[in-house]
Amino acid sequence: MSTPLLTIEDVAVELPTPRGNLRAVDHVDLSLEAGRTLGIVGESGCGKTMLSRAILQLLPKKAKLSGRVMFDGQDLVRLAPESLRRLRARDLAVVFQDPMTSLNPVLTIGTQLMETIQEHLELDAPAARKRSIELLAAVGIPAPEQRLAQYPHQCSGGMRQRIAIAIALSCEPKLLIADEPTTALDVTIQAQILDLLAREQRRRHMAMIIITHDLGVVAGRADEVAVMYAGRVVERAPTQALFRRMHMPYTEALLAAIPKLETAPHTPLPAISGRPPDPTRPLKGCSFAPRCRYAAGRCHEAKPDLKAAESPEHLYACFHPIQMAEGVGA
Amino acid sequence: MATLELSMQDEVSAPVRRKRKLGLLFWIASLWLAVILTLAILAPLLPLQNPVDMDMLERRAAFSSDHWLGTDGLGRDELARLIFGARVSLTVGLIAPMIGLGIGGALGLLAGYFRGRFETLMVGSMDVLLAFPPLVFALAVTAYLGQSIPYLTVILGVLGIPAFMRVSRAATLSLARREFVIAAEALGASHARILLRELLPNVILPLLAFFLLGVAVTIVVEGALSFLGLGVPPPMASWGSMIGEGRDSLDVAPRLAFLPAAGLFLTVLAFNLVGDTMRALTDPRQGAL
Numbered sequence: 001m002s003t004p005l006l007t008i009e010d011v012a013v014e015l016p017t018p019r020g021n022l023r024a025v026d027h028v029d030l031s032l033e034a035g036r037t038l039g040i041v042g043e044s045g046c047g048k049t050m051l052s053r054a055i056l057q058l059l060p061k062k063a064k065l066s067g068r069v070m071f072d073g074q075d076l077v078r079l080a081p082e083s084l085r086r087l088r089a090r091d092l093a094v095v096f097q098d099p100m101t102s103l104n105p106v107l108t109i110g111t112q113l114m115e116t117i118q119e120h121l122e123l124d125a126p127a128a129r130k131r132s133i134e135l136l137a138a139v140g141i142p143a144p145e146q147r148l149a150q151y152p153h154q155c156s157g158g159m160r161q162r163i164a165i166a167i168a169l170s171c172e173p174k175l176l177i178a179d180e181p182t183t184a185l186d187v188t189i190q191a192q193i194l195d196l197l198a199r200e201q202r203r204r205h206m207a208m209i210i211i212t213h214d215l216g217v218v219a220g221r222a223d224e225v226a227v228m229y230a231g232r233v234v235e236r237a238p239t240q241a242l243f244r245r246m247h248m249p250y251t252e253a254l255l256a257a258i259p260k261l262e263t264a265p266h267t268p269l270p271a272i273s274g275r276p277p278d279p280t281r282p283l284k285g286c287s288f289a290p291r292c293r294y295a296a297g298r299c300h301e302a303k304p305d306l307k308a309a310e311s312p313e314h315l316y317a318c319f320h321p322i323q324m325a326e327g328v329g330a
Numbered sequence: 331m332a333t334l335e336l337s338m339q340d341e342v343s344a345p346v347r348r349k350r351k352l353g354l355l356f357w358i359a360s361l362w363l364a365v366i367l368t369l370a371i372l373a374p375l376l377p378l379q380n381p382v383d384m385d386m387l388e389r390r391a392a393f394s395s396d397h398w399l400g401t402d403g404l405g406r407d408e409l410a411r412l413i414f415g416a417r418v419s420l421t422v423g424l425i426a427p428m429i430g431l432g433i434g435g436a437l438g439l440l441a442g443y444f445r446g447r448f449e450t451l452m453v454g455s456m457d458v459l460l461a462f463p464p465l466v467f468a469l470a471v472t473a474y475l476g477q478s479i480p481y482l483t484v485i486l487g488v489l490g491i492p493a494f495m496r497v498s499r500a501a502t503l504s505l506a507r508r509e510f511v512i513a514a515e516a517l518g519a520s521h522a523r524i525l526l527r528e529l530l531p532n533v534i535l536p537l538l539a540f541f542l543l544g545v546a547v548t549i550v551v552e553g554a555l556s557f558l559g560l561g562v563p564p565p566m567a568s569w570g571s572m573i574g575e576g577r578d579s580l581d582v583a584p585r586l587a588f589l590p591a592a593g594l595f596l597t598v599l600a601f602n603l604v605g606d607t608m609r610a611l612t613d614p615r616q617g618a619l
Contacts, residue, residue, distance in 0.1 A: 056516050058512055058515055058516060061445070061446075085518050085519075085520060086518060087518070088515070088516055088517065088518035089517060089518020089519075090518070092516055092517075092518075093516060093517060094512070094513055094516040094517075095513075096509040096512070096513060097509075098509060101508050101509045101510060102509040102510050102513050103510055104510045104528055104531070104532070105510075105532065106531045106532050106535065107527075107531055115527060116517060119518075119519075119523075120517075120518075164513070167513070167517070168513070168517070171517060171518075177516075
């Protein structure tokens with residue numbers, strides 16, 4: 001095993017709110033090697049996006065961050081602003097959920113792409129233009145030359161997401177963070193975008209973090225999956241191991257909540273009852289206990305730590321892990 | 331272009347140019363502005379009479395071949411005064427909002443982007459400037475520095491700064507945490523780059539629309555100041571001062587007030603019409619977005 005490209009150690013993010021400090025990310029440890037994909041899964045408000053912003057050092061100014069984010073041997077948390085800017089320019093990129101807002105509405109696609117390329121690769125205008133066309137073709141945009149002169153609103157959602165990916169890829173990043181890249185798109189486009197990300201990742205040998213609330217998205221594409229709940233990682237495992245045998249009741253509940261094609265129409269979806277705990281008032285016990293089917297006395301008293309299951313890579317935080325005879329088909 | 335379209339197999343169409351229907355009103359307005367601007371710029375070269383030469387024997391003369399639009403209360407040629415007055419009104423009316431746009435726009439952009447103490451300071455000081463009666467400010471400055479076109483322009487420009495700053499800050503606030511800005515930041519863009527390339531092109535649209543409004547308002551305010559005797563020093567003409575002078579003879583020769591007033595009205599209207607159309611044409615955003 002090579003040394004990881006990205007190591008997150010004990011990262012916590014606190015946001016001051018009028019109702020008290022909100023702990024958005026609660027002491028998370030993760031690591032990711034070059035060329036690998038990490039999926040971060042969890043429901044809305046579980047801290048996925050805050051974690052990704054913490055990695056990029058793009059948290060709101062008021063947020064308090066502790067812990068270490070080691071990227072390529074440097075601690076991003078303690079890096080000087082100028083070195084951080086240079087590092088972001090060279091090695092980091094991000095694709096956001098909503099392609100409507102992640103492109104500048106008043107600049108043409110060509111301007112946005114070419115400026116990024118010129119800035120990062122120090123090419124002159126004709127070379128940058130050529131490179132933009134290549135990039136747009138690489139992300140599967142037909143007639144890229146014509147697209148350069150268009151504004152974002154003249155493209156469809158899927159098209160825009162492809163352009164956002166092209167811009168993100170333009171600087172040849174070592175790490176791409178895709179924050180719910182397909183949530184705003186319809187299902188057929190989702191698969192295309194995910195395949196595109198996977199293909200470009202293989203070609204460039206970059207590390208990728210896919211953030212999503214849909215376990216189905218990470219199932220075929222991530223090497224490792226971290227399930228987050230209420231700011232904490234509650235289960236973390238290589239994808240196959242996780243789907244073969246999940247230990248955390250929350251992971252199981254998430255999987256059960258994915259609509260399946262084969263169920264009859266009008267079957268109620270097994271949603272997770274209740275709501276996530278108020279992050280400004282942390283619970284004494286396991287954060288999932290109030291919604292958990294298996295919760296027993298101890299769950300309300302103490303927080304379970306992450307511990308290894310049958311393999312050292314498979315970690316989970318639960319006192320009463322699910323005992324499954326066989327895996328759920330992914 | 332034809333070869334390009336032939337070689338394209340897929341059904342992707344070339345970028346569709348929006349049909350540019352400008353309408354008759356827009357053309358009339360642009361024509362009016364063009365005429366006024368040309369006349370104002372070329373005024374010294376035109377075969378006009380001297381706008382300050384008085385002829386006491388021909389006071390308030392009617393329209394004639396000598397004086398096409400007659401003469402004013404001191405026997406000065408009305409047409410020449412209107413055209414030379416346009417020079418003053420347009421200079422002040424265009425340059426003063428530019429001062430406001432430049433300074434106020436930049437401050438608003440910085441305040442909206444960096445927030446924090448700088449923003450508080452900016453908003454606070456602009457509120458002070460806004461709360462100060464503009465006429466008193468203009469009076470104080472002209473009393474101290476004397477009447478001249480450059481001072482008048484600067485005063486009106488400074489008075490416009492708070493409004494521009496507010497428009498620019500409001501627009502910046504709504505954009506600064508949009509994802510495309512964060513994406514640019516994640517790609518390593520510097521503050522200067524984000525401000526100039528990501529935010530400015532967005533903020534400039536409402537600012538330009540506001541600028542055209544500012545031109546109209548400034549021409550009117552300059553008129554009001556000149557009317558009160560705080561504007562351009564006599565015997566120089568501006569539309570405002572001409573309306574003021576025409577007031578004395580409203581009953582005998584109302585045209586002396588109404589001709590410059592009509593010029594003012596039509597020019598301001600033309601600026602607004604052209605501004606609206608230009609904004610609608612150049613705004614690449616789709617609807618409200």
